[in-house]
Every structure is written in C-alpha cells, then in structure tokens.
Amino acid sequence: MKTKMITLCVNGKDHRFEVPVNRTLLQALRDDLKLTETKYGCGTGECGGCTVLMDGKDSVCSCLTLAVEAEGRHITTVGGMTHEGELHPIQIAFIEEGAVQCGYCTPGMIMKTASILANNPNPTEEEIRKGLDGNICRCTGYEKIVQAVRRASVMMDTAQTRKVGGMRA
Amino acid sequence: MSSRVLPQFDLLEPRNVADVIALLSQHENQVSVLAGGTDLLVWAYIEKNKTPYVLSLSAIEGLDHLDYVAGEGLRIGAKVKVAQLLKHPDVAKHYPALYQAAENFATPQIRNMATVMGNVLRASPAGDCSCAILALGAKVVLQGPAGQRLVDIDDFWVSYGVTERQPDELAVELRIDDTSSSTCSAFQRLTRVHEDLSKLNVAVRLEMDQDTCKQARIAMGCVGPTPLRLKKTERLLTGAKISAELLQQVAAAAREEVTPIDDQRSTAEYRRQVSGVILKRVIEQAVAKS
Ligand SMILES: Cc1cc2nc3c(=O)[nH]c(=O)nc-3n(C[C@H](O)[C@H](O)[C@H](O)COP(=O)(O)OP(=O)(O)OC[C@H]3O[C@@H](n4cnc5c(N)ncnc54)[C@H](O)[C@@H]3O)c2cc1C
Numbered sequence: 001m002k003t004k005m006i007t008l009c010v011n012g013k014d015h016r017f018e019v020p021v022n023r024t025l026l027q028a029l030r031d032d033l034k035l036t037e038t039k040y041g042c043g044t045g046e047c048g049g050c051t052v053l054m055d056g057k058d059s060v061c062s063c064l065t066l067a068v069e070a071e072g073r074h075i076t077t078v079g080g081m082t083h084e085g086e087l088h089p090i091q092i093a094f095i096e097e098g099a100v101q102c103g104y105c106t107p108g109m110i111m112k113t114a115s116i117l118a119n120n121p122n123p124t125e126e127e128i129r130k131g132l133d134g135n136i137c138r139c140t141g142y143e144k145i146v147q148a149v150r151r152a153s154v155m156m157d158t159a160q161t162r163k164v165g166g167m168r169a
Numbered sequence: 170m171s172s173r174v175l176p177q178f179d180l181l182e183p184r185n186v187a188d189v190i191a192l193l194s195q196h197e198n199q200v201s202v203l204a205g206g207t208d209l210l211v212w213a214y215i216e217k218n219k220t221p222y223v224l225s226l227s228a229i230e231g232l233d234h235l236d237y238v239a240g241e242g243l244r245i246g247a248k249v250k251v252a253q254l255l256k257h258p259d260v261a262k263h264y265p266a267l268y269q270a271a272e273n274f275a276t277p278q279i280r281n282m283a284t285v286m287g288n289v290l291r292a293s294p295a296g297d298c299s300c301a302i303l304a305l306g307a308k309v310v311l312q313g314p315a316g317q318r319l320v321d322i323d324d325f326w327v328s329y330g331v332t333e334r335q336p337d338e339l340a341v342e343l344r345i346d347d348t349s350s351s352t353c354s355a356f357q358r359l360t361r362v363h364e365d366l367s368k369l370n371v372a373v374r375l376e377m378d379q380d381t382c383k384q385a386r387i388a389m390g391c392v393g394p395t396p397l398r399l400k401k402t403e404r405l406l407t408g409a410k411i412s413a414e415l416l417q418q419v420a421a422a423a424r425e426e427v428t429p430i431d432d433q434r435s436t437a438e439y440r441r442q443v444s445g446v447i448l449k450r451v452i453e454q455a456v457a458k459s
Pocket residue numbers: 044045046201202203204205206207208209210211247273274275276279282283284285286287288289290291295296297298334338339340341363364365366367
C-alpha cells in the first residue's frame with residue numbers, strides 16, 4: 001500500500017487520518033495535525049529536536065519513525081505536558097532555571113527530561129548528562145538544562161507525595 | 170513541508186514470519202526489511218538504497234525475545250532493541266563486551282529505536298554491537314523458504330554492506346555463544362561525541378586460567394570493509410601469560426594486521442596508531458574485571 005488510514009493517539013487524543021506510508025511521524029505531527037511544537041533540526045536522528053515520548057516512557061526521534069509505525073502507541077509531545085492549563089513541573093523547572101534561550105531545542109529537551117525521569121526519578125548529575133545525549137542545544141551551554149532536570153526531579157518527587165502534576169500519556 | 174521527504178515506496182506489513190518469507194520470495198531483490206529504521210530511514214541511505222517495497226517487522230508477533238540459558242548462551246530476537254540489552258541482568262553479567270557496546274551506542278533515543286539485529290544486518294565496519302558480537306562468537310539464524318539455517322558470525326559479513334543473507338531470507342535470531350566463569354570480555358570505542366559513529370571500536374573475549382590466556386577472540390571495527398577478527402594478533406595471546414611486555418607485542422601486531430582507510434571520521438594513519446593502544450586498554454579492562 002502507498003497510503004494508509006491510521007489512528008494516532010497524541011497527547012491522549014485520537015486522530016484518524018490518511019497518510020502516505022513514507023511520511024515520518026514528525027511530518028504527520030507538524031503538517032497533518034498542525035502540532036508544530038515538535039521541531040525539525042537534522043532529520044537524521046542526531047539533534048533531538050524532534051524527540052517525542054512513546055507510551056509515556058521511551059524517547060524516540062519522530063524524524064526516523066514512520067507515522068504508520070506509531071499507530072497503537074501513545075505519543076506525547078510537549079503540547080501534552082500541561083494539565084488543565086497548568087504547566088508540568090518539568091516546564092516550570094526549565095523556566096525557573098533559565099534553561100531556555102532561543103527555545104528551539106526546548107520541546108525536545110522537555111520530552112527527553114520526561115523520559116529520563118520516568119525511567120529514573122532521582123538521577124545523578126552524570127546520569128542526567130548521559131541522558132541528555134542526543135539532544136543538542138546551541139545556546140545554553142547545557143549547565144542550566146542539567147540544573148533544570150535536577151530541579152524537576154526534586155519538584156516531581158515532592159509533587160508525587162502530594163499527588164499532583166501527573167503527566168498524561 | 171517541514172523536513173526532507175523520503176522516497177516513495179509500497180509498505181508491506183506481514184503479521185508472521187511465514188508471510189514475511191512469502192513476500193520476500195515473491196518480490197526478490199525489491200524489498201528492504203524495516204526494523205528500527207535508524208539506518209534505513211536516514212534520507213541519504215534510503216535515497217541511495219531505494220527499493221519499491223519496504224517490509225515492516227512491527228506487526229509481527231514475537232521476535233522480541235531476549236533469553237539467556239546457562240550452557241546454551243544468549244538468544245536475541247530480531248526485534249530486540251539496543252536499550253533492552255542494558256535492562257537485562259544476564260547481559261551485564263555474562264557478556265560485558267555486549268553490554269558496554271550497548272552502553273556506548275549512540276544516544277538514548279537511538280538505543281530505544283535501533284535493533285541489535287539491524288546493526289548486524291547493516292554490515293557496517295563501524296557497528297558497535299556487531300564488533301562485540303564478533304568477539305563473543307555467535308550464529309545468525311536465517312529463515313527462508315527451505316527453513317532455518319545458521320551462519321557463523323565469522324562468515325556472515327561478505328563485504329561493506331553485504332551479508333550472507335539471501336534476498337528471500339529473514340534474519341530471525343542471534344545466538345551468542347555461552348560464556349563461563351573463566352571468560353572475560355570488554356568493548357571500547359573512540360568517537361568525538363556520542364551521536365557519531367565510531368572512528369574505531371574493539372572488543373575482546375578471553376578464556377583465562379589465572380594470568381594465562383587460553384583462547385582469545387579480538388574484533389576490531391573501522392579498520393577494514395567489515396568488522397575484522399585479528400587472528401594473527403590473537404595467536405600471540407593464546408597460551409601466553411598476560412604481561413606488560415606481551416601487551417606491547419600485541420599492540421604492535423594489531424597495528425600491522427589492520428587495514429584502515431581515510432574517511433570523514435578519521436585517517437588511516439591515526440587509526441593504525443590507536444588500534445594497538447585501544448586493544449591494549451581493552452584487554453586490561455577485560456582481565457581487570459575477571
Ligand atoms: C544518530 C545516529 C547515531 C548512530 N549511532 C550508532 C552508534 O553509535 N553505533 C552503531 O553501531 N550504530 C549507530 N547508528 C546506526 C544504527 O542505529 C544501527 O546500525 C542500528 O543498530 C540499526 O538497527 P535498526 O533496527 O534501526 O535497523 P534498520 O535501519 O531498520 O535496518 C538496518 C539494515 O538491516 C536490515 N535488517 C534489519 N533487520 C533485519 C532482519 N531481521 N532481517 C533482514 N534484514 C534486516 C535492513 O533492511 C537494513 O538494511 C546510528 C544511527 C543514527 C541515526
């Protein structure tokens with residue numbers, strides 16, 4: 001087949017539409033669904049601008065995933081991080097630490113952070129740095145991003161005990 | 170349009186291995202198998218290796234097993250991702266070289282997407298899991314119309330990008346040789362940053378009796394058209410006691426045995442120089458942990 005009707009579950013919402021089978025998930029998100037928060041940087045899996053979360057846990061590059069292959073998975077973009085109008089603790093941490101300059105890498109960085117913390121709620125600095133591999137930032141020099149991830153881990157730890165700030169898959 | 174558009178193809182989505190074989194037989198050389206897509210869907214690669222059909226493995230049930238059985242070894246299904254190796258305690262325990270290759274492999278996103286099998290089937294001399302697997306010893310299980318056959322990893326890569334796999338065969342499983350308490354192994358690679366492919370990688374598997382090496386397998390990547398066994402250098406280690414002096418000789422032998430080229434990631438001269446140094450270090454790392 002050259003095109004396929006698919007149902008993509010993005011940020012908890014199902015979208016049914018037809019795509020050419022050679023369309024990447026990134027193109028489907030940006031061009032078909034007009035969810036332009038996920039960014040195109042390199043198209044070859046190296047910059048992390050296009051990072052989304054699969055099934056609430058695994059970071060993947062949407063530029064190297066076919067849209068048809070994402071059917072049946074729960075995809076989270078940075079647009080799905082807010083909950084009832086409230087920013088997610090990771091987003092708040094990035095703002096409070098000043099971890100955003102031009103902002104182009106930020107959607108990918110936030111999703112990568114979500115994946116780091118989903119797999120390891122209290123990462124060490126080394127684990128944070130290793131986790132951030134694959135997400136390039138041309139502005140910040142990374143220090144503030146590392147601090148933001150650490151702050152987010154502390155905030156979410158506290159939030160967890162207060163049962164707020166849950167992320168939707 | 171927000172990024173480069175992949176060339177057009179027809180997508181095949183078989184649900185079981187029998188249907189894969191039927192489709193591969195029907196379309197002969199016209200099909201690319203799609204596993205994680207981290208090689209196949211890179212625009213420049215697919216543009217150069219265009220086929221009218223792409224056959225996705227994602228609808229297939231199974232092929233995602235990762236099992237260690239003492240006395241038999243490790244079985245890695247065709248759909249097992251590199252990231253899964255890092256979560257399996259037996260991989261860390263019995264196959265340090267493979268664990269370390271997975272640990273140093275690309276980035277978290279790529280490790281979540283890339284399969285171990287795809288690395289072997291890509292037949293690149295820079296494949297990190299491939300290098301570790303060659304040192305550890307393994308069989309590739311290929312399934313075709315006439316059933317399954319096992320190809321030794323030593324014979325699997327024919328030349329750059331070319332393997333023993335026939336167009337009507339699917340690679341279904343990797344079987345890594347068993348290890349014992351006297352086996353030690355390690356992997357190291359040289360890169361600029363993690364996103365880059367290796368400039369050079371090396372893995373060893375040694376069977377030790379105290380300080381004496383009974384048997385050695387050395388695999389090195391980026392120093393020839395496919396990952397290479399350094400068999401002459403291995404002979405220096407076999408039956409010898411590991412000492413600083415021996416490792417000097419081993420390093421010198423490796424420099425003689427490799428056949429590197431210049432490319433965008435490094436030069437032949439540099440690769441030849443460091444091959445011996447890195448080999449020496451990886452042997453030290455392997456025996457230190459045994
Ligand atoms: C940003 C980036 C960084 C990378 N870094 C590294 C690195 O550090 N180290 C490294 O070794 N590699 C690296 N790679 C290369 C790539 O990720 C690996 O080679 C990976 O293991 C390929 O697996 P895959 O599942 O994505 O394969 P695919 O791209 O799906 O397939 C690769 C090839 O194998 C064939 N194939 C796959 N499965 C089968 C099967 N079961 N039967 C028959 N044929 C099959 C395909 O047809 C194709 O030719 C990197 C790639 C990118 C994009």
